[in-house]
Amino acid sequence: MKQFYIDFLGAQTELETDMICFLRYDDEHHRVAIVGLPNLRSRDRSTAGLEHIAFTYNTVEDLFKSYHQRKALGMKPIWCVNHGPTLSIYWADPDGNQIETQVDVFDSPEEASTLMRTSDFAQNPFGVDFVVEEFEKRMAAGEPLKDLLKRPSIGPRGPETIPLLNF
Known part of the structure; x- marks a missing residue:
C-alpha cells in the first residue's frame, strides 16, 4: 500500500x-x-465505507500528464468519465479504495450547478465515458477544448453501467 x-x-x-x-x-x-x-481482514466491497477521495488538477493537460505517468508505473484507471462538471479519471489502490483525479470543466460553481439542474443530468447523473488517448488526438487535431469538455447527451444511464461497481 x-x-x-x-x-x-x-x-x-x-x-x-x-x-x-x-x-x-x-x-x-x-x-x-x-x-x-x-488481525485486520480484507475489505469486502459490498460493505459501507469510503466511496472515494478526489484530487483536482488545474488543466486537462496536467490531468492527462498524471494519467500517463501512472500508466508508465503500471497503474490502470478503472474509469474515465466526463461527469459534466468535471472530467475525471478514477483509480483503485491495492485495497480497492477509489481515487478520482479530475479537472473542473466550468469556470464557476454556478455553471456546474446550472448543468446539474437539467433534465439530461437528472437522467444521467453519472456521466459519459471517454478514452484519454482519443481525447488527446482530438485536442492535437485542433478541436476546441471547450467543445471537447462539453458532456454529450446519451440519455438515461443507471448505476449498473458504472465500471466503479464492477472492477
Whole structure:
C-alpha cells in the first residue's frame, strides 16, 4: 500500500515504523497515514465505507500528464468519465479504495450547478465515458477544448453501467 501511494502521489516517507507510515507530497507534514493493525481482514466491497477521495488538477493537460505517468508505473484507471462538471479519471489502490483525479470543466460553481439542474443530468447523473488517448488526438487535431469538455447527451444511464461497481 505504501509504495502505491508513493508512486501515485509522488510522495515521500516522513516516518515509518512497523505499524504506521506517514507520507507527504508537499509542505504539509503528512497527507496520508497508513496503519497496519494486527488481525485486520480484507475489505469486502459490498460493505459501507469510503466511496472515494478526489484530487483536482488545474488543466486537462496536467490531468492527462498524471494519467500517463501512472500508466508508465503500471497503474490502470478503472474509469474515465466526463461527469459534466468535471472530467475525471478514477483509480483503485491495492485495497480497492477509489481515487478520482479530475479537472473542473466550468469556470464557476454556478455553471456546474446550472448543468446539474437539467433534465439530461437528472437522467444521467453519472456521466459519459471517454478514452484519454482519443481525447488527446482530438485536442492535437485542433478541436476546441471547450467543445471537447462539453458532456454529450446519451440519455438515461443507471448505476449498473458504472465500471466503479464492477472492477
